[in-house]
Amino acid sequence: MAKLLESSKYISVLGIISLLLASIAAFARGGFITVNAIIEIITSYGKDQKIAVTLIELFDTVLISVTLFIFAASLYELFIGKVNLPSWMLAENINDLKTKLSSMIILVMAGKFVEHLVEWEDPSGTMFFGISIAVVSGTLVAFNYFSRKVEE
Numbered sequence: 001m002a003k004l005l006e007s008s009k010y011i012s013v014l015g016i017i018s019l020l021l022a023s024i025a026a027f028a029r030g031g032f033i034t035v036n037a038i039i040e041i042i043t044s045y046g047k048d049q050k051i052a053v054t055l056i057e058l059f060d061t062v063l064i065s066v067t068l069f070i071f072a073a074s075l076y077e078l079f080i081g082k083v084n085l086p087s088w089m090l091a092e093n094i095n096d097l098k099t100k101l102s103s104m105i106i107l108v109m110a111g112k113f114v115e116h117l118v119e120w121e122d123p124s125g126t127m128f129f130g131i132s133i134a135v136v137s138g139t140l141v142a143f144n145y146f147s148r149k150v151e152e
Helices: 002-044 050-079 094-119 123-151
Strands: none
Touching: 002 050, 050 094, 094 123
Protein backbone atom coordinates (compact mmCIF):
# COMPACT_ATOMS: atom_id res chain seq x y z
CA MET A 1 0.00 0.00 0.00
CA ALA A 2 2.85 2.40 0.82
CA LYS A 3 4.40 1.87 -2.64
CA LEU A 4 1.04 2.59 -4.29
CA LEU A 5 0.60 5.82 -2.31
CA GLU A 6 4.18 6.91 -2.98
CA SER A 7 3.92 6.35 -6.72
CA SER A 8 0.46 7.93 -6.94
CA LYS A 9 1.95 11.31 -6.07
CA TYR A 10 2.68 11.64 -9.79
CA ILE A 11 -1.05 11.94 -10.43
CA SER A 12 -0.62 15.52 -9.22
CA VAL A 13 1.38 16.17 -12.41
CA LEU A 14 -1.94 16.32 -14.28
CA GLY A 15 -3.08 19.21 -12.10
CA ILE A 16 0.32 20.88 -12.31
CA ILE A 17 0.33 20.72 -16.11
CA SER A 18 -3.26 22.05 -16.20
CA LEU A 19 -2.34 24.99 -13.98
CA LEU A 20 0.77 25.71 -16.03
CA LEU A 21 -1.17 25.67 -19.31
CA ALA A 22 -3.84 27.92 -17.81
CA SER A 23 -1.11 30.29 -16.60
CA ILE A 24 0.42 30.45 -20.08
CA ALA A 25 -2.99 31.11 -21.62
CA ALA A 26 -3.70 33.85 -19.07
CA PHE A 27 -0.32 35.48 -19.75
CA ALA A 28 -1.13 35.38 -23.47
CA ARG A 29 -4.48 37.03 -22.72
CA GLY A 30 -2.56 39.67 -20.76
CA GLY A 31 -0.43 40.31 -23.83
CA PHE A 32 -3.57 40.77 -25.92
CA ILE A 33 -5.02 43.20 -23.36
CA THR A 34 -1.71 45.11 -23.32
CA VAL A 35 -1.81 45.56 -27.09
CA ASN A 36 -5.43 46.75 -26.89
CA ALA A 37 -4.54 49.19 -24.09
CA ILE A 38 -1.67 50.63 -26.10
CA ILE A 39 -3.95 51.06 -29.12
CA GLU A 40 -6.62 52.73 -26.95
CA ILE A 41 -4.06 55.10 -25.42
CA ILE A 42 -2.59 56.06 -28.78
CA THR A 43 -5.88 56.49 -30.65
CA SER A 44 -7.58 58.51 -27.89
CA TYR A 45 -4.44 60.42 -26.85
CA GLY A 46 -4.95 58.95 -23.37
CA LYS A 47 -8.34 60.63 -22.86
CA ASP A 48 -10.69 57.64 -23.18
CA GLN A 49 -12.17 56.52 -19.85
CA LYS A 50 -12.02 52.89 -21.05
CA ILE A 51 -8.23 52.99 -20.68
CA ALA A 52 -8.47 52.78 -16.89
CA VAL A 53 -10.80 49.80 -17.12
CA THR A 54 -8.52 48.09 -19.63
CA LEU A 55 -5.47 48.62 -17.43
CA ILE A 56 -7.31 47.27 -14.38
CA GLU A 57 -8.34 44.24 -16.45
CA LEU A 58 -4.68 43.80 -17.41
CA PHE A 59 -3.70 43.99 -13.75
CA ASP A 60 -6.27 41.32 -12.83
CA THR A 61 -5.21 39.07 -15.69
CA VAL A 62 -1.54 39.24 -14.72
CA LEU A 63 -2.38 38.57 -11.05
CA ILE A 64 -4.40 35.52 -12.02
CA SER A 65 -1.61 34.34 -14.34
CA VAL A 66 0.98 34.65 -11.60
CA THR A 67 -1.30 32.90 -9.10
CA LEU A 68 -1.76 29.96 -11.46
CA PHE A 69 2.01 29.75 -11.95
CA ILE A 70 2.66 29.93 -8.20
CA PHE A 71 0.14 27.14 -7.65
CA ALA A 72 1.73 24.95 -10.32
CA ALA A 73 5.24 25.50 -8.95
CA SER A 74 4.15 25.04 -5.32
CA LEU A 75 2.24 21.84 -6.03
CA TYR A 76 5.26 20.48 -7.89
CA GLU A 77 7.50 21.26 -4.94
CA LEU A 78 5.02 19.87 -2.41
CA PHE A 79 4.36 16.60 -4.24
CA ILE A 80 7.20 15.87 -6.68
CA GLY A 81 10.51 17.58 -5.94
CA LYS A 82 12.49 20.78 -5.50
CA VAL A 83 12.09 23.73 -7.87
CA ASN A 84 14.74 26.43 -8.30
CA LEU A 85 12.50 29.45 -7.68
CA PRO A 86 12.52 32.18 -5.01
CA SER A 87 11.23 30.93 -1.66
CA TRP A 88 8.58 33.69 -1.43
CA MET A 89 6.99 32.25 -4.56
CA LEU A 90 6.55 28.73 -3.22
CA ALA A 91 4.19 27.46 -0.56
CA GLU A 92 5.63 25.33 2.22
CA ASN A 93 2.38 23.46 2.84
CA ILE A 94 -1.23 23.33 1.66
CA ASN A 95 -2.36 25.91 4.23
CA ASP A 96 0.30 28.32 2.95
CA LEU A 97 -0.99 27.69 -0.57
CA LYS A 98 -4.54 28.53 0.55
CA THR A 99 -3.25 31.74 2.14
CA LYS A 100 -1.55 32.78 -1.11
CA LEU A 101 -4.75 32.05 -3.02
CA SER A 102 -6.85 34.05 -0.56
CA SER A 103 -4.52 37.03 -0.89
CA MET A 104 -4.72 36.94 -4.68
CA ILE A 105 -8.52 36.59 -4.60
CA ILE A 106 -8.77 39.70 -2.42
CA LEU A 107 -6.50 41.65 -4.80
CA VAL A 108 -8.50 40.58 -7.86
CA MET A 109 -11.78 41.47 -6.15
CA ALA A 110 -10.38 44.89 -5.24
CA GLY A 111 -9.40 45.38 -8.88
CA LYS A 112 -12.88 44.39 -10.03
CA PHE A 113 -14.39 46.85 -7.57
CA VAL A 114 -12.21 49.69 -8.87
CA GLU A 115 -13.19 48.68 -12.42
CA HIS A 116 -16.84 48.83 -11.33
CA LEU A 117 -16.27 52.27 -9.78
CA VAL A 118 -14.76 53.60 -12.99
CA GLU A 119 -17.77 52.43 -15.01
CA TRP A 120 -20.19 53.75 -12.30
CA GLU A 121 -23.66 53.01 -13.61
CA ASP A 122 -25.73 52.15 -10.56
CA PRO A 123 -24.78 53.76 -7.21
CA SER A 124 -26.77 51.34 -5.02
CA GLY A 125 -25.52 48.37 -7.05
CA THR A 126 -21.97 49.62 -6.59
CA MET A 127 -22.53 49.91 -2.85
CA PHE A 128 -23.85 46.36 -2.58
CA PHE A 129 -21.03 45.12 -4.80
CA GLY A 130 -18.51 46.81 -2.48
CA ILE A 131 -20.20 45.39 0.62
CA SER A 132 -20.16 41.91 -0.91
CA ILE A 133 -16.45 42.21 -1.69
CA ALA A 134 -15.77 43.48 1.85
CA VAL A 135 -17.65 40.53 3.40
CA VAL A 136 -15.83 37.96 1.25
CA SER A 137 -12.46 39.66 1.87
CA GLY A 138 -13.11 39.79 5.62
CA THR A 139 -14.06 36.12 5.61
CA LEU A 140 -10.86 35.17 3.77
CA VAL A 141 -8.72 37.26 6.13
CA ALA A 142 -10.45 35.68 9.16
CA PHE A 143 -9.99 32.21 7.67
CA ASN A 144 -6.26 32.84 7.21
CA TYR A 145 -5.91 34.31 10.70
CA PHE A 146 -7.71 31.45 12.46
CA SER A 147 -6.06 28.72 10.40
CA ARG A 148 -2.65 30.06 11.49
CA LYS A 149 -3.80 30.08 15.12
CA VAL A 150 -4.80 26.42 14.82
CA GLU A 151 -1.35 25.54 13.41
CA GLU A 152 0.41 27.17 16.37
